[in-house]
Amino acid sequence: MLNRRAFAALTAAALVALPIQASAQQQFINILTGGTSGVYYPLGVALQKLYGDGIEGARTQVQSTKASVENLNLLQAGRGEVGFSLGDSVKAAAEGDAEAGFAQPLDKLRGLATIYPNYVQIVATAESGITSLDDLKGRSLSVGAPKSGTELNARAIFEAAGMSYDDLGKVEYLPFAESVELMKNRQLDATLQSAGLGVASLKDLSTSTAITVVEVPATIAETLGAPFEAAVIPAGTYDGQDADASTVSIQNMLVTHADVPEETVYQMTKLLFENLPAMVAAHSAAQAIDPARAADSSLIPLHPGAERYYREAGILQ
Helix, strand or coil: CCCHHHHHHHHHHHHHHHHHHHHHHCEEEEEECCCCCCCHHHHHHHHHHHHHHHCCCEEEEEECCCCHHHHHHHHHCCCCCEEEEEHHHHHHHHHCCHHHCCCCCCCCEEEEEEEEEEEEEEEEEHHHCCCCCHHHECCEEECCCCCCHHHHHHHHHHHHCCCCHHHECEEECCCHHHHHHHHHCCCCCEEEEEECCCCHHHHHHHHHCCEEEECCCHHHHHHHCCCEEEEEECCCCCCCCCCCEEEEEEEEEEEEECCCCHHHHHHHHHHHHHCHHHHHHHCHHHHHCCHHHCCCCCCCCECHHHHHHHHHCCCCC
């Protein structure tokens, strides 16, 4: 029989052990998004609720970042569990493209889902008279934060068009919302934003300023090749946009890393595709999420947890 002192010691030890056991069962899920005026952020907030409500013991957080490139580097370092990224940034990360912001290949990245396409949207003030890529020569353009997914898209498109930043009168490296504010104040002619259709920043701009959606010819997509595709920004996407505008699109991906447990990634993938209406409610860009394309992760390996869900759902054979 235990004496009182021994019993007290064992009880104290058990009490100390309890929080450790509980924390071991918890899964912290940090969701890496982008600027708050883009599409990644509201979709990340929707995922936070789905994961927080649907994964037992999960502690969730949404982190606003500079988007694709930063998200991928954070995932490689284990400082996030899932993040949004453009497909061309994922390709550059897997290859270790230093110019794109990846000093060496990021070997821990794993695919969770290919989601909706980003559309390269070049919007100028109507007052500027800019209607084509060639018209941007000598004018001021914001191309997104330095080495962001948007800025990498801008470099690629200019190169494919036989142009460079040197052709511009002024280059600004600003987030979406700041670019729009400068345009409203007549301090900037145009902005290039790579985002889902109906991005909040451009919707805001079009309600107060007459705009022109500048076309990107389909030949640019042909020159660039995968993961770029020819696309169309439908008429009426923004106030004052009366006609369809050709452009290029790039698939967005949800990316995780090899150290996230298989069961956690399985649950994250399952909850995403079983709750697509909640994603659409967060942002209309999610209407383009196609389960049939979700397992297309040729750029990086699929995470085993995601692969398990796709096989159960019949998306992968």
